[in-house]
Amino acid sequence: MAAINRDDVAHLARLAHIEMSDQELDRMAGELAVIVDSVKSVSQAAGDDVPATSHPIPLTNVFREDVVGHTFTADQALSGAPDSDENRFKVPAILDEA
Amino acid sequence: MNTEAILSFEEAMEKYDPVLGFEVHVELNTKTKMFSSAPNVFGDEPNTNVNEVDLGMPGVLPVVNKTAVESSIKIGLALNCKIAESCRFARKNYFYPDTPKNFQTSQYDEPIAYDGYLDVELSDGTVFRVEIERAHMEEDAGKLTHMGGATGRIHGADFSLVDYNRAGVPLVEIVTKPIEGAGSRAPELAKAYVAAVREIVKNLGVSDARMERGNVRCDANVSLRPHGRERFGIRSETKNVNSLRAVEHAVRYEIQRHAAVLDAGNPVVQETRHWHEDTRTTTSGRPKSDADDYRYFPEPDLVPVVASREWVEELRATLPEPPAARRKRLQADWGYSDLEFRDVVNAGVMDEIEETIAAGASASVARKWWMGEIVGRAKNADVDPGQLGVQPATIVELARMVEEGRINNKMATEVLDGVLAGEGTPADIVEKRGLAVVSDDGPLLEAIDAALAAQPGVADKIRGGKVQAVGAIVGGVMKATRGQADAGRVKELILEKLGVTA
Numbered sequence: 001m002a003a004i005n006r007d008d009v010a011h012l013a014r015l016a017h018i019e020m021s022d023q024e025l026d027r028m029a030g031e032l033a034v035i036v037d038s039v040k041s042v043s044q045a046a047g048d049d050v051p052a053t054s055h056p057i058p059l060t061n062v063f064r065e066d067v068v069g070h071t072f073t074a075d076q077a078l079s080g081a082p083d084s085d086e087n088r089f090k091v092p093a094i095l096d097e098a
Numbered sequence: 099m100n101t102e103a104i105l106s107f108e109e110a111m112e113k114y115d116p117v118l119g120f121e122v123h124v125e126l127n128t129k130t131k132m133f134s135s136a137p138n139v140f141g142d143e144p145n146t147n148v149n150e151v152d153l154g155m156p157g158v159l160p161v162v163n164k165t166a167v168e169s170s171i172k173i174g175l176a177l178n179c180k181i182a183e184s185c186r187f188a189r190k191n192y193f194y195p196d197t198p199k200n201f202q203t204s205q206y207d208e209p210i211a212y213d214g215y216l217d218v219e220l221s222d223g224t225v226f227r228v229e230i231e232r233a234h235m236e237e238d239a240g241k242l243t244h245m246g247g248a249t250g251r252i253h254g255a256d257f258s259l260v261d262y263n264r265a266g267v268p269l270v271e272i273v274t275k276p277i278e279g280a281g282s283r284a285p286e287l288a289k290a291y292v293a294a295v296r297e298i299v300k301n302l303g304v305s306d307a308r309m310e311r312g313n314v315r316c317d318a319n320v321s322l323r324p325h326g327r328e329r330f331g332i333r334s335e336t337k338n339v340n341s342l343r344a345v346e347h348a349v350r351y352e353i354q355r356h357a358a359v360l361d362a363g364n365p366v367v368q369e370t371r372h373w374h375e376d377t378r379t380t381t382s383g384r385p386k387s388d389a390d391d392y393r394y395f396p397e398p399d400l401v402p403v404v405a406s407r408e409w410v411e412e413l414r415a416t417l418p419e420p421p422a423a424r425r426k427r428l429q430a431d432w433g434y435s436d437l438e439f440r441d442v443v444n445a446g447v448m449d450e451i452e453e454t455i456a457a458g459a460s461a462s463v464a465r466k467w468w469m470g471e472i473v474g475r476a477k478n479a480d481v482d483p484g485q486l487g488v489q490p491a492t493i494v495e496l497a498r499m500v501e502e503g504r505i506n507n508k509m510a511t512e513v514l515d516g517v518l519a520g521e522g523t524p525a526d527i528v529e530k531r532g533l534a535v536v537s538d539d540g541p542l543l544e545a546i547d548a549a550l551a552a553q554p555g556v557a558d559k560i561r562g563g564k565v566q567a568v569g570a571i572v573g574g575v576m577k578a579t580r581g582q583a584d585a586g587r588v589k590e591l592i593l594e595k596l597g598v599t600a
Binding site for chain 1: 128137147148162163164167186191194245258261262393401402
């Protein structure tokens with residue numbers, strides 16, 4: 001069983017900007033450990049001769065030529081923004097995260 | 099605002115040994131972004147160089163810019179790095195409005211280039227080797243402008259405006275290994291290192307390398323340890339020090355600040371520092387904390403980049419001569435002394451002199467014109483010498499006219515001013531202004547007689563063998579002919595007339 005305690009979950013929740021209640025933290029600590037163990041079982045299927053990979057398809061060097069394609073207008077770019085000003089996205093002042 | 103104690107630099111150096119480290123971000127000058135086909139252009143209207151990839155819209159997929167990869171490999175090679183046979187991109191996760199995806203696509207455990215070095219030359223010619231840990235590919239973030247508040251800085255701002263034109267611009271981040279042994283030359287080395295990196299990427303043609311536009315940006319790490327101790331002290335990281343002068347000042351200030359903290363018996367706080375150009379000090383940013391838990395993981399939307407040895411060698415073959423090697427070669431070719439050559443480099447006219455020599459001028463003539471005439475005029479006009487618009491052909495023509503005795507040096511500088519004022523070619527100006535060395539001996543002999551009569555004492559001295567006194571008579575003749583005589587010919591005629599041999 002993976003060791004994931006309540007503090008670990010609270011830490012992850014904070015990093016992910018997810019607000020969680022005390023009950024949720026308790027429940028997730030148990031559930032996350034099971035999930036991690038389940039995922040880990042994949043490694044039982046792969047022998048030592050199977051290298052780790054980050055991509056399921058054996059492709060490399062998928063490149064694009066350096067040629068300019070399409071862009072949005074500022075209006076299009078901002079069309080989904082909750083707020084904007086001077087053709088720019090307007091966001092709450094955010095200090096460096098501490 | 100900032101009242102932190104500092105020690106004098108000299109005292110700090112007596113007590114402590116500085117260790118430096120740099121992260122230099124280089125924006126590549128590709129036509130398009132790292133992962134999208136939106137244009138990579140500086141200074142356009144906000145949010146017009148963006149598409150769905152740059153804005154991190156759901157379901158979009160990045161595609162790697164091949165030219166950006168090639169530029170990254172070139173930088174790695176120029177920094178004497180090994181190029182990874184295979185490397186991956188990774189997601190660096192954080193929430194901040196400059197990154198609409200909530201992660202920056204970067205490289206983590208597999209940088210494209212690693213284990214290199216750069217030999218940095220200090221002002222007195224000392225060469226210091228800086229070891230390069232890695233150079234990796236990533237993308238730039240959008241630009242935030244903090245609005246409202248009293249100071250315009252982030253503290254006290256009411257809201258921020260975001261322009262994503264810069265989001266996704268290809269970056270190469272160059273990270274050094276800890277730099278030990280610089281001692282009191284640490285601030286100078288810091289400046290020289292960043293200058294050398296800037297010169298290299300500019301020489302490679304992979305970046306516009308304009309620091310005032312943020313094309314090259316430096317984070318400077320500084321720590322101190324007592325002399326003789328091997329273990330490093332706790333470091334601070336001063337962010338976005340974006341001019342060469344500021345790099346030098348920031349390192350110097352942090353050394354002085356750390357020394358005062360340590361002297362007071364306190365530990366240095368491991369934190370980000372912000373550099374303030376106006377006060378030439380740093381202030382505390384944020385301590386390193388949970389926020390630096392970026393949870394890197396391999397980017398699932400991109401496949402590995404494999405740099406075959408053939409590809410790497412192809413790229414290596416395209417590399418221009420390294421700047422340091424080029425300087426050495428040019429100095430040897432031109433026969434300038436170390437001091438003369440350093441003056442040329444510091445005046446920023448090495449390229450111009452090279453072009454002038456290529457156009458047919460001798461090395462000494464090219465130096466005389468650029469260093470003796472043009473640099474001063476540029477200084478008066480407050481522009482770079484190259485920006486005055488002096489063509490190599492102009493200098494070659496002026497030098498030839500002087501050599502042929504058609505005009506003298508004084509007239510030539512007058513002609514140069516005419517060229518700069520847009521009056522035409524040197525030949526046009528010589529003709530228009532009626533400039534010509536008086537070569538008919540008749541008028542010269544009259545002027546010589548008058549000058550000798552005016553200074554009989556000098557004439558006697560010359561007759562008596564003091565040949566060097568002839569200068570006074572030559573001066574009188576030049577004055578009488580309003581500078582239009584050939585001084586060499588005048589001297590010959592005077593000596594001839596007085597029956598003296600030089």
